[in-house]
Each structure stands twice: as structure tokens, then as C-alpha cells.
Amino acid sequence: MGLRSIKEIFITGHGPSSSHTMGPYFASQYILKKYKDVKSIEVTLYGSLALTGKGHLTDFIIDKALKDVPHKIIFNKKTKTKHPNTMTFKVTTKDKTFSENVISIGGGSIVTVDNINEIASKNIYPHTHMSEIMKYCISHDLSFYDYVVAHEGKEIFNYFKDVLKVMDEAYDRGLKAEGYLPGKLHVKRKAKAMYDAMEETTLGLNDVAMNVAIASFAVAEENASGGIIVTAPTCGSAGVLPGCIKYLRMKHVTDDNIIKGLAVAGLFGIVCKMNASVSGAECGCQAEIGVACSMGAAMIAFCFGKQIEDIVQAAEIALEHSLGLTCDPVEGYVQIPCIERCAIYAIKAINAVKLAIVIPNDDIHVSYDDSIKTMYQTGLDMNKKYKETSLGGLAEIIK
Ligand code: SF4
Structure with a gap:
């Protein structure tokens, strides 16, 4: 298997939480970079992100990252997901609506559900x-x-x-x-x-x-x-x-x-x-x-x-x-x-x-x-x- 760079263990950014603050921030940036002509975004937080997101400033940081795009954040405390730090981005563009699941795996790192290697470094x-x-x-x-x-x-x-x-x-x-x-x-x-x-x-x-x-x-x-x-x-x-x-x-x-x-x-x-x-x-x-x-x-x-x-x-x-x-x-x-x-x-x-x-x-x-x-x-x-x-x-x- 091998190991990724040790740089991902030391990421500089705003506290208070790497999985609940930095991860959702990087995930929002990833979505903005990936999709063009975005009209609106709906972010649904599940599991631990939904349960402790308020205290961890998850909504605050997503608001900050998506400040130029109309968006809504939903705390879904009921639906179970395989990984406890899962978020779904429903992205509406000029032509179509996309749905993408992103997981905050800890330490500020994120992966997508569909392509685990898409965001993680080699x-x-x-x-x-x-x-x-x-x-x-x-x-x-x-x-x-x-x-x-x-x-x-x-x-x-x-x-x-x-x-x-x-x-x-x-x-x-x-x-x-x-x-x-x-x-x-x-x-x-x-x-x-x-x-x-x-x-x-x-x-x-x-x-x-x-x-x-x-x-x-x-x-x-x-x-x-x-x-x-x-x-x-x-x-x-x-x-x-x-x-x-x-x-x-x-x-x-x-x-x-x-x-x-x-x-x-x-x-x-x-x-x-x-x-x-x-x-x-x-x-x-x-x-x-x-x-x-x-x-x-x-x-x-x-x-x-x-x-x-x-x-x-x-x-x-x-x-x-x-x-x-x-x-x-x-x-x-x-x-x-x-x-x-x-x-x-x-x-x-x-x-x-x-x-x-x-x-x-x-x-x-x-x-x-x-x-x-x-x-x-x-x-x-x-x-x-x-x-x-x-x-x-x-x-x-x-x-
Ligand atoms: S794992 Fe939990 S108890 Fe430990 S530092 Fe992080 S938030 Fe605090």
C-alpha cells in the first residue's frame, strides 16, 4: 500500500476541529473548484458532523467557504451513514443538479465516496x-x-x-x-x-x-x-x-x-x-x-x-x-x-x-x-x- 506524504499530518488552518471545521472547509472549496456555473448548493451534514457541528463551527466555516454562492446547510441527525463524518453536497448548476458525498476522514483530509483517491494525495x-x-x-x-x-x-x-x-x-x-x-x-x-x-x-x-x-x-x-x-x-x-x-x-x-x-x-x-x-x-x-x-x-x-x-x-x-x-x-x-x-x-x-x-x-x-x-x-x-x-x-x- 505505502504511505502518503507526512505533510497531511501538519495542516495549517483555523481551529477548532480538523474533521469538523477544516474538512468541511476543504470539501466546500473542492466542490466550488469542480463545478462551474453554480447557482446554489445544499449541504447536508450527517453523523458526528450533524451532532456536534454547531460546537465545532462547521456551519460557520461552510458559510465562510461558500459565501459567494446561495447555500443552505441541513443538520441531519437521524440518517445513518457508513462513515460518521459524511456530508452531501447537492449542487445546482445552470443546466443540471449534481449530488456528491464527501467524507472528512480526520486531520483535515477529505475523500469522495465514489472515488476514494480523487482528493487524497498519492x-x-x-x-x-x-x-x-x-x-x-x-x-x-x-x-x-x-x-x-x-x-x-x-x-x-x-x-x-x-x-x-x-x-x-x-x-x-x-x-x-x-x-x-x-x-x-x-x-x-x-x-x-x-x-x-x-x-x-x-x-x-x-x-x-x-x-x-x-x-x-x-x-x-x-x-x-x-x-x-x-x-x-x-x-x-x-x-x-x-x-x-x-x-x-x-x-x-x-x-x-x-x-x-x-x-x-x-x-x-x-x-x-x-x-x-x-x-x-x-x-x-x-x-x-x-x-x-x-x-x-x-x-x-x-x-x-x-x-x-x-x-x-x-x-x-x-x-x-x-x-x-x-x-x-x-x-x-x-x-x-x-x-x-x-x-x-x-x-x-x-x-x-x-x-x-x-x-x-x-x-x-x-x-x-x-x-x-x-x-x-x-x-x-x-x-x-x-x-x-x-x-x-x-x-x-x-x-
Ligand atoms: S478526539 Fe474528542 S475529546 Fe479528543 S481532542 Fe478531539 S474533540 Fe476533544
């Missing part, structure tokens, strides 16, 4: 599973970054330089902002208050875990307010990697090394996406923040110069111990539990690396591919109440 990596990539890199004496460059080209460095810049800008904005996040939950932005509190308490300004958590809060709060962020691998989980980056900077890792580490994180993300899912609506939060946690662990281990086996083991530990994590955003807003969860899983990524360093790697019983397979199967078996529908869990208890 596979550029020859391998599909981490075990194959590992074997290849070890036998050819390549680092994971060398492997990425061999298939994406040298310019991938500049791509990730831009990614780091956008992440840093989101962190800077998030750390200064005060007030309330949009929506009816009345959640206060906390990153700045946390920073001030850290200064005033015995923790002190150099507390590592708190600095990591604050960076994750700052970016996740930017995402929740519709600010510009980078998916990693999704909007809801966009705060995890910036937390890990804060940690690397506190450990005096250079930006050049962090940029390469982001590319390595992308490799782990695309393996998860193509062998399982990075969509909360499809597989729960284990597929979003669980995958982000394993990407963060891989990045940290790589930046610390760890050998390939240790990098994979760190990522495996992070993913294995995120298994079963449900998605239950309160009222459909990517705020509770998403923001705090980004911080907790950034810290968890660091601890996964520490464990991987000290656990002997001659007695590994669970591979990264095993964890991915388990995550996917667990996600498919998970009750739909816990898959971005806001019908269960915290969403139900504290409503």
Missing part, C-alpha cells in the same frame, strides 16, 4: 508499517529523518520550519490572551493565569511539567477560539506537540533539531492515519490525542539522539497507554476535555520516552504496529456515544 513512501520502516532504516543505516528526506525531498525541512513558526506564533498569542473562549460553556482562557500562578508559587518559573502544560494550554486555547494552528495530527490534539517542543527547548535542543523531530513525528502520525485513523468520530480520542502523544514521544526521543528501537518503543508506550481514550466534548466544543487533555498527554509523551530509555529493548512484547491495530479495533468496537457525538461521557454528565 502514496510516496514504499512501506506501510512501522516494522518495515524500522527494518529498512536499520539495514540501510538511515535515521528516520533521512528516510523522510529520501521520499519527501530536502525541502521538507523548510515545510517544517514553517510548521514550527506557526506553532510558536500560536503559543505566543495563547500565552498573552485573556477572557473567555467562544461558545456557551463560558470557559476561561487559562494559559496566562497558569503562567502567573507558577511565578507566584513554590513551583517557580522553571518547573518543567508546568511549562509543558502551559504551552499545550496556550495552543489548545488558540485552537478552541478558531485561531490559526497546525494539526498534529488534528486540531483537537494540536496542543500536544507544542508542549513537547517547550520541553525540548528547556533541554536546549536546537530549532534545527526540533524541525527534524517534527518530521519524524509526522512519520509516526501518517503510519497511524493510514493503518487506522486519526479521527475522534471514527475511533475516539485515542486516535487524536493518543496518536499525538506517540508522535510527541517519537519526536523527543529522536531529538535526544536515541536509536531507532528506542524511538519506536517510546512511541509505542505512548500509544499503548492511550488505548480506549474516549471522545466526549461537552456540547460539541473542543474545550472540555480537549484542552486539559493536550497538556496531560504532552507530559505523558515525555514520560513515555523516559520509560523507553530505561526499559531494556531486548524483551519487547508489543510492537508499534500491534498498538495501532489494537487502537483501530478498539475504536471500531467503541460505543458511538464516545466518538465525537457528545451523547455520552463528560458531555452527558456535566451538561
Whole structure:
């Protein structure tokens, strides 16, 4: 099968949701590009898009994308579709009416139902599973970054330089902002208050875990307010990697090394996406923040110069111990539990690396591919109440 470019794991755009905001935005753009002389468009949202679309600003973003065309948005909460993030575009042109189903598969990527490959980019990596990539890199004496460059080209460095810049800008904005996040939950932005509190308490300004958590809060709060962020691998989980980056900077890792580490994180993300899912609506939060946690662990281990086996083991530990994590955003807003969860899983990524360093790697019983397979199967078996529908869990208890 092979793998598509790791670029699709890191997409810059407006939050708060890659599947519910970015996906529908890109789908609307795709429709506008494909059909000429459009007179009107009717968009019907199904499944999770219909159930939590309001909180995720799905209607707002479709309105924005289709602003020059008369259009109507329908939230169909009853009709079942095979994929939970399906939308139908009924396009009326000068001569004819067309109907096209588009699926938002997570992380901002979209595919059409009729032609799954029509929108998705081509596979550029020859391998599909981490075990194959590992074997290849070890036998050819390549680092994971060398492997990425061999298939994406040298310019991938500049791509990730831009990614780091956008992440840093989101962190800077998030750390200064005060007030309330949009929506009816009345959640206060906390990153700045946390920073001030850290200064005033015995923790002190150099507390590592708190600095990591604050960076994750700052970016996740930017995402929740519709600010510009980078998916990693999704909007809801966009705060995890910036937390890990804060940690690397506190450990005096250079930006050049962090940029390469982001590319390595992308490799782990695309393996998860193509062998399982990075969509909360499809597989729960284990597929979003669980995958982000394993990407963060891989990045940290790589930046610390760890050998390939240790990098994979760190990522495996992070993913294995995120298994079963449900998605239950309160009222459909990517705020509770998403923001705090980004911080907790950034810290968890660091601890996964520490464990991987000290656990002997001659007695590994669970591979990264095993964890991915388990995550996917667990996600498919998970009750739909816990898959971005806001019908269960915290969403139900504290409503
Ligand atoms: S709970 Fe997790 S998967 Fe669900 S919206 Fe929040 S971050 Fe995304």
C-alpha cells in the first residue's frame, strides 16, 4: 500500500476541529473548484458532523467557504451513514443538479465516496508499517529523518520550519490572551493565569511539567477560539506537540533539531492515519490525542539522539497507554476535555520516552504496529456515544 506524504499530518488552518471545521472547509472549496456555473448548493451534514457541528463551527466555516454562492446547510441527525463524518453536497448548476458525498476522514483530509483517491494525495513512501520502516532504516543505516528526506525531498525541512513558526506564533498569542473562549460553556482562557500562578508559587518559573502544560494550554486555547494552528495530527490534539517542543527547548535542543523531530513525528502520525485513523468520530480520542502523544514521544526521543528501537518503543508506550481514550466534548466544543487533555498527554509523551530509555529493548512484547491495530479495533468496537457525538461521557454528565 505505502504511505502518503507526512505533510497531511501538519495542516495549517483555523481551529477548532480538523474533521469538523477544516474538512468541511476543504470539501466546500473542492466542490466550488469542480463545478462551474453554480447557482446554489445544499449541504447536508450527517453523523458526528450533524451532532456536534454547531460546537465545532462547521456551519460557520461552510458559510465562510461558500459565501459567494446561495447555500443552505441541513443538520441531519437521524440518517445513518457508513462513515460518521459524511456530508452531501447537492449542487445546482445552470443546466443540471449534481449530488456528491464527501467524507472528512480526520486531520483535515477529505475523500469522495465514489472515488476514494480523487482528493487524497498519492502514496510516496514504499512501506506501510512501522516494522518495515524500522527494518529498512536499520539495514540501510538511515535515521528516520533521512528516510523522510529520501521520499519527501530536502525541502521538507523548510515545510517544517514553517510548521514550527506557526506553532510558536500560536503559543505566543495563547500565552498573552485573556477572557473567555467562544461558545456557551463560558470557559476561561487559562494559559496566562497558569503562567502567573507558577511565578507566584513554590513551583517557580522553571518547573518543567508546568511549562509543558502551559504551552499545550496556550495552543489548545488558540485552537478552541478558531485561531490559526497546525494539526498534529488534528486540531483537537494540536496542543500536544507544542508542549513537547517547550520541553525540548528547556533541554536546549536546537530549532534545527526540533524541525527534524517534527518530521519524524509526522512519520509516526501518517503510519497511524493510514493503518487506522486519526479521527475522534471514527475511533475516539485515542486516535487524536493518543496518536499525538506517540508522535510527541517519537519526536523527543529522536531529538535526544536515541536509536531507532528506542524511538519506536517510546512511541509505542505512548500509544499503548492511550488505548480506549474516549471522545466526549461537552456540547460539541473542543474545550472540555480537549484542552486539559493536550497538556496531560504532552507530559505523558515525555514520560513515555523516559520509560523507553530505561526499559531494556531486548524483551519487547508489543510492537508499534500491534498498538495501532489494537487502537483501530478498539475504536471500531467503541460505543458511538464516545466518538465525537457528545451523547455520552463528560458531555452527558456535566451538561
Ligand atoms: S475529546 Fe479528543 S478526539 Fe474528542 S474533540 Fe476533544 S481532542 Fe478531539
